[in-house]
Structures are given as C-alpha cells and as structure tokens.
Amino acid sequence: MIFGNLIDTNQFDLKELLADIQKIKINESLAKHHLLHREGTICNHLFIVEQGMVRSFYYKDGKDITAHFEMENGLITAIDSFFQRKPSRYNIELLEDSVIGFISSADLANLLKEKPHYEKYMRMQIEQIYIDLVDRIENLLFHSAKERYDNLIANQPLLLQRVNLNHIASFLGITQETLSRIRKAP
Amino acid sequence: MIFGNLIDTNQFDLKELLADIQKIKINESLAKHHLLHREGTICNHLFIVEQGMVRSFYYKDGKDITAHFEMENGLITAIDSFFQRKPSRYNIELLEDSVIGFISSADLANLLKEKPHYEKYMRMQIEQIYIDLVDRIENLLFHSAKERYDNLIANQPLLLQRVNLNHIASFLGITQETLSRIRKAP
DNA sequence: TTCCTTTTTTGACAATTGTCAATGGAATTC
DNA sequence: GAATTCCATTGACAATTGTCAAAAAAGGAA
Numbered sequence: 001m002i003f004g005n006l007i008d009t010n011q012f013d014l015k016e017l018l019a020d021i022q023k024i025k026i027n028e029s030l031a032k033h034h035l036l037h038r039e040g041t042i043c044n045h046l047f048i049v050e051q052g053m054v055r056s057f058y059y060k061d062g063k064d065i066t067a068h069f070e071m072e073n074g075l076i077t078a079i080d081s082f083f084q085r086k087p088s089r090y091n092i093e094l095l096e097d098s099v100i101g102f103i104s105s106a107d108l109a110n111l112l113k114e115k116p117h118y119e120k121y122m123r124m125q126i127e128q129i130y131i132d133l134v135d136r137i138e139n140l141l142f143h144s145a146k147e148r149y150d151n152l153i154a155n156q157p158l159l160l161q162r163v164n165l166n167h168i169a170s171f172l173g174i175t176q177e178t179l180s181r182i183r184k185a186p
Numbered sequence: 187m188i189f190g191n192l193i194d195t196n197q198f199d200l201k202e203l204l205a206d207i208q209k210i211k212i213n214e215s216l217a218k219h220h221l222l223h224r225e226g227t228i229c230n231h232l233f234i235v236e237q238g239m240v241r242s243f244y245y246k247d248g249k250d251i252t253a254h255f256e257m258e259n260g261l262i263t264a265i266d267s268f269f270q271r272k273p274s275r276y277n278i279e280l281l282e283d284s285v286i287g288f289i290s291s292a293d294l295a296n297l298l299k300e301k302p303h304y305e306k307y308m309r310m311q312i313e314q315i316y317i318d319l320v321d322r323i324e325n326l327l328f329h330s331a332k333e334r335y336d337n338l339i340a341n342q343p344l345l346l347q348r349v350n351l352n353h354i355a356s357f358l359g360i361t362q363e364t365l366s367r368i369r370k371a372p
Numbered sequence: 373t374t375c376c377t378t379t380t381t382t383g384a385c386a387a388t389t390g391t392c393a394a395t396g397g398a399a400t401t402c
Numbered sequence: 403g404a405a406t407t408c409c410a411t412t413g414a415c416a417a418t419t420g421t422c423a424a425a426a427a428a429g430g431a432a
Contacts, residue, residue: 060328080320083313112306119305120298126312127269133319134266140326141359142246145419165380173327178419180381331389351410364389366411 017118024107029099036100037092042085043078045102052098053162056090057170066171069095069159079129095163145174146182203304210293215285222262222286223278228271229264231288238284239348242276243356252357255281255345265315281349331360332368 027050030036037043039058047054049070056068056076067090070076081088082105094100112118139148149172153160159168169179213236216222223229225244233240235256242254242262253276256262267274268291280286298304325334335358339346345354355365 060324065327080317083310116302116305119302119309123305123309123312124269126309126316130312130316130319131266131270133316133323137319137323137326138246140323141251144417164378175420176380177382177421181419184381330387350408361390362410363391363412367389370411 013117014121017115017121020111020115020118021103024111025101025103027099027101030094030097032094032097034094034098035091036094037078037081037088037090039089039091040087041081043081043088043090043092044105046075046077046082046105046108047092048101048103049074049076050099050101052100053095054092054098054100055095055163055167056092057167058089058091064166064170066167069156069163069167069171071158071162075125095167140173145172145178146185148172148174149179149182199303200307203301203307206297206301206304207289210297211287211289213285213287216280216283218280218283220280220284221277222280223264223267223274223276225275225277226273227267229267229274229276229278230291232261232263232268232291232294233278234287234289235260235262236285236287238286239281240278240284240286241281241349241353242278243353244275244277250352250356252353255342255349255353255357257344257348261311281353326359331358331364332371334358334360335365335368 025048036045036047036054037056049072051072054070054074054076055066056078057064057066059065068076076092078088078090078092080086080090085105112122139151143151149168152168152172165179165183166176169176172179174182211234222231222233222240223242235258237258240256240260240262241252242264243250243252245251254262262278264274264276264278266272266276271291298308325337329337335354338354338358351365351369352362355362358365360368
C-alpha cells in the first residue's frame with residue numbers, strides 16, 4: 001500500500017496529513033535480514049519503505065510463508081497487530097539493505113485524536129488494502145499456478161530481480177519446485 | 187461482518203453510533219431471489235440482514251461465484267463500490283425471504299460528516315473485514331478442499347442447512363462435483 | 373581462488389481436483 | 403399429481419500440483 005495514492009475530494013486535508021506524518025516519522029538505515037517486527041509481539045510501528053525491499057511472513061507447519069512484499073514508497077506493518085494491539089502472527093524482514101521510516105502507533109494515535117478527520121484517510125487506506133486482498137483471493141481461486149505467476153511478473157516485474165524464488169513461490173501459494181517448472185515451461 | 191461486535195474503549199460513543207444508525211435505517215421485507223444490488227451499478231446502500239440469508243456473487247467466465255454469505259445481524263454491501271463510488275462487479279441476492287435494513291450512503295456520509303469521530307468505527311469495521319479475508323486467503327492457500335469444507339461447517343454450521351451446495355462449492359473455490367465427493371467421503 | 377552455504381532445477385511418482393457426460397432425486401408450478 | 407425445472411450425485415478420465423530425493427548452479431566468506 002502507498003500513502004498519498006488516495007483519491008480525495010479534499011486535497012488540502014490530504015496534503016496536511018502527509019506533512020503531519022513527516023513530522024512524526026523517523027528514518028533509519030538497516031541491513032538486509034534485519035527484523036522490523038517479530039511474531040508474538042505487538043507491532044508498535046507503521047513502516048514506510050523509503051529505500052529497499054521488505055516482506056512480511058509467518059510460519060505454517062514449520063514452513064516460512066511470505067504474506068506480502070513492499071518496496072520503495074510502500075507502507076507495511078503487522079496488520080493483524082498494529083490496529084488491534086494484539087500479538088502478531090507475522091514477522092517483517094528486510095530483503096535488502098534498506099532505509100525505513102518508522103511511525104509509532106502512539107504518535108499516530110495522538111495525531112488521529114488531535115485531528116479526527118484524518119480517520120477518513122486511515123479508513124481509505126484500509127479499504128485499498130482490502131481491495132488488493134480481494135484481488136489476491138480471486139487470483140488464487142480462479143487462476144492456475146502459471147497464471148498467477150504470469151500475473152505477478154506482469155504487475156510486479158521488479159520483484160523477480162530482487163526477491164528469491166522460494167519467497168515468490170510461497171507468496172503464490174505453490175512449492176518452489178512447481179514454480180521452477182512453471183518458469184521453465186514454454 | 188456485524189456492527190456492534192467492535193471492541194472499544196469508549197462504549198458511550200459506540201452506543202451513540204448504533205442509535206444514530208437506527209435513525210437512518212429503513213427496514214423492508216423482500217422475497218427470495220430479490221436482488222439488493224446489481225453488478226455494473228454503484229451501490230448506494232449498506233444492508234443489514236435483520237432476518238434471512240443473503241449472498242454476494244459475481245460472474246467469472248460465465249460461472250456464478252459466491253463471494254460472501256450473510257445472515258441475521260450481518261452487514262453486507264458491494265464493498266468494491268459502496269466506499270469508492272465505482273460500478274460494482276458484485277450482485278447481492280436474497281437466498282430466503284428476508285427482512286433487510288437499508289442505510290443509504292448519503293445518510294451515512296452525512297452522519298460521518300456531522301460526527302467525524304465515527305470514522306474510527308468505520309475503520310474498525312473494515313479492519314475486521316480485512317482480517318476475515320486474510321483468514322480466507324490462508325484457508326485457500328494451506329488447506330485442501332476437504333479441510334476448507336470441514337472448517338466451514340465447523341464455523342458456520344447453519345450455512346449448510348440454508349444454502350445450496352453449488353453456492354457453498356463456489357464459495358470454497360471448488361466444483362460442485364468435488365464438494366459432493368468430499369461430503370460423501372468417510 | 374577454493375570452500376561452503378544457499379538457491380534453484382530436475383526426476384519419478386502420488387495425490388488432489390477438474391471436466392464432461394449421464395443419472396437420480398427433490399422441489400416448484402401448473 | 404404430472405410435468406418441469408433445479409439441485410445433487412456418480413463414473414471415467416485428464417490435468418495440475420505436491421512430495422521426496424538428488425544434483426546442479428549461484429553467491430559469499432575466508
């Protein structure tokens with residue numbers, strides 16, 4: 001998801017929001033493999049990928065499953081934890097050396113309390129995430145592994161150059177072997 | 187999704203919201219097969235199922251695919267349209283004679299304008315929908331057709347008594363034939 | 373470079389699910 | 403209650419994807 005991609009009738013408010021976000025954001029350079037968030041803990045930050053590549057993942061029957069990728073300008077957090085303040089099932093990891101913007105949930109909550117009309121943008125943001133997820137469900141339900149892979153490279157061609165295939169495979173819901181064969185096929 | 191299931195630190199606000207919702211809601215009794223919303227149009231209502239059973243569905247390669255079921259106390263709308271005011275891909279249909287509460291998007295927008303702190307509940311509502319969807323994705327990715335079916339009857343046992351199996355099958359992402367064989371199996 | 377680790381590919385086989393065609397049964401309508 | 407439509411099951415076969423084991427290729431560290 002990307003802040004500022006929102007369509008709004010009130011561009012003033014949106015600009016003001018983005019400026020206010022800048023004020024509470026802290027950037028940090030971090031190395032590949034760094035964990036921004038660890039499962040079982042409550043996630044207290046919204047992360048903005050200023051530079052680099054990040055994924056969220058979790059373990060299912062001992063297997064590492066990628067739930068989501070984000071790169072430049074993307075927003076990411078442990079969505080099951082950040083808003084509801086519950087321990088998360090997700091880990092968030094850097095796949096490259098990256099520059100990450102941290103927004104603490106406390107600062108964001110204060111901002112929303114101070115300016116409740118910003119809730120609207122939070123809602124819109126989540127609506128967008130929701131719509132992306134619906135696409136993903138349809139993709140899983142109605143497309144073969146090959147079609148899902150083709151969709152991915154059509155929509156996110158950069159991903160393949162920057163991310164290991166085992167992560168791509170788990171993201172697509174297939175085994176690494178199947179992905180390998182799909183890529184080989186004519 | 188169900189309004190009023192929200193966890194909140196400020197029960198006063200939530201009660202007030204529910205009362206305000208009551209004021210803008212209009213109930214209507216409608217017969218089985220009635221379409222609450224038709225694809226290609228913009229959905230101007232949030233529907234509350236007071237009594238009965240409702241599904242949203244769409245057509246994929248000519249096949250009727252159920253996206254969602256709602257029964258008593260559930261909220262349903264064309265989620266791709268209601269908030270973003272775009273033509274929807276979904277239809278919403280009554281599977282039984284039902285009593286449906288209509289909340290117009292204009293009335294809701296006015297309410298949110300008048301009391302912007304309600305945006306928070308809209309956001310929470312959508313977060314809940316999001317979390318349900320994530321569950322559904324995981325279910326599709328990591329469970330066999332039989333496991334998905336077993337999960338469904340464990341979580342929504344009433345559904346089977348009230349809904350045709352072809353709708354259940356498309357909701358689970360399998361063919362009717364496969365569902366039939368799963369049900370037969372020991 | 374050379375070694376070591378990680379990532380990717382390949383092969384053989386099994387399990388799951390889909391497709392198409394036909395049949396059986398239940399519910400609805402006239 | 404007979405006819406019609408809708409819904410559900412079954413059979414035979416094909417296609418897709420998974421599993422397990424091994425080999426090859428690529429990438430990093432010393």
